[in-house]
Amino acid sequence: MNYLAHLYLSGESDEIKLGNFIGDFVKGNKYQHYPEMVSYGIQLHRSIDSFTDNHPDVKECIQLLKPGYGRFSGVVMDIFFDHFLAANWKDYSTVTLRQFAKQSHSVFISNFMMLPLRVKQFLPFLIQHRRLESYAKKENLFHVLEIMSNRTSLPANSEWAMTMLHQEYDQFERLFRRFFAELMEYVEREFTVTISKPGTP
Numbered sequence: 001m002n003y004l005a006h007l008y009l010s011g012e013s014d015e016i017k018l019g020n021f022i023g024d025f026v027k028g029n030k031y032q033h034y035p036e037m038v039s040y041g042i043q044l045h046r047s048i049d050s051f052t053d054n055h056p057d058v059k060e061c062i063q064l065l066k067p068g069y070g071r072f073s074g075v076v077m078d079i080f081f082d083h084f085l086a087a088n089w090k091d092y093s094t095v096t097l098r099q100f101a102k103q104s105h106s107v108f109i110s111n112f113m114m115l116p117l118r119v120k121q122f123l124p125f126l127i128q129h130r131r132l133e134s135y136a137k138k139e140n141l142f143h144v145l146e147i148m149s150n151r152t153s154l155p156a157n158s159e160w161a162m163t164m165l166h167q168e169y170d171q172f173e174r175l176f177r178r179f180f181a182e183l184m185e186y187v188e189r190e191f192t193v194t195i196s197k198p199g200t201p
Contacts, residue, residue: 001048001049001052001078001081001082001183002078002079002081002082002135003021003082003126003131003132004082004085004086004132004135005048005078005081005082005085005180006020006021006023006045006048007020007021007100007104007132008085008092008093008100008195009044009048009183009184009187009193009195010041010044010193011193011194011195011196012194012196013037013041013193014107014110015035015036015037015038015040015041016037016038016040016041016044016193017041017104017107018038018041018107018108018111018114019031019034019037019038019039019040019041019042019043019044019045020041020042020044020045020048021041021104021107021108021119022042022115022116022119023041023042023044023045023046023049024045025116025118025119026042026116031043034114038114040191044187044191044193047187047190047191048183048187051183051186052179052183053074055179055182055183057175057176057178057179058074058077058175058179060175061077061080061081061172061175061176062074062077064164064168064171064172065077065161065164068155068157068160068161068164069154069155069157069161070155072153072154072155075148075154076145076154076161079135079141079144079145079148080141080165080172080176081176081180082135083135083136083138083141084172084173084176084177084180085135085176085180086132086133086135086136087135087136087137087138088177089136090198091198092197092198093196093197093198094196094197094198095196097132097133097136098133100132101130101132101133104132105127108123108127109123109127131144138165141161141162141165142158142159142161142162145158145161145162146158184197
C-alpha cells in the first residue's frame with residue numbers, strides 16, 4: 001500500500017500514524033529506537049505490507065500489470081489503490097480528504113526531527129504538491145508515475161499503465177474495494193486500531 005492508505009489505516013493515533021508513514025525507511029530492528037507507539041506504527045506498516053502481498057485480489061491486480069511492469073507491478077498497483085481510496089474517500093472517512101491531509105502534514109512537521117533523512121528530503125515536495133490529495137484525480141497518476149520512473153528503477157511505461165487503468169478500471173476498483181475491506185478488518189482486529197468510518201458510532 002502507498003502513503004495515503006497507510007496513514008488512513010493508522011486510526012486516530014498521531015504516533016501510530018507517524019510510524020506507519022516512515023515504515024519503509026526503518027530497516028531491521030531499528031524500529032526499537034523509536035518511542036513505543038511510533039514503533040508500533042512501524043510494525044503495523046510491515047504487517048499491512050505482508051497482508052497486502054499475500055492477498056489473492058492483490059495478486060490478481062499485479063498479474064494485470066505484469067506485461068508492462070514485471071517485478072515492479074506492485075509499485076504501480078500501490079499507486080492505483082491510493083487513487084481508489086482517494087477517489088472514494090467519502091465512503092471511508094468522516095472528514096474530508098483535505099482535512100485528513102492537513103492533519104497528517106501537521107503530524108509530520110511536529111515530529112520532523114524524528115523522521116529518517118530520506119523522509120525529511122521528500123516531505124516538502126509531498127506537502128507542497130498536495131500529493132496525498134492528488135491521487136483522487138485519475139489524470140494526476142500519469143504525472144506521479146513519470147516522476148517515479150525518472151527518479152527510481154520503475155520502468156518508463158506510464159502511458160501503458162494509464163491505458164490499462166482505463167481499460168480495466170472497474171475490475172481494479174472491484175478488487176480494491178473487496179481487498180481493502182478485509183485489510184481494514186484485519187488492522188482493527190489484530191492491532192486494535194479504531195478507524196473512523198462513515199456510519200460507525
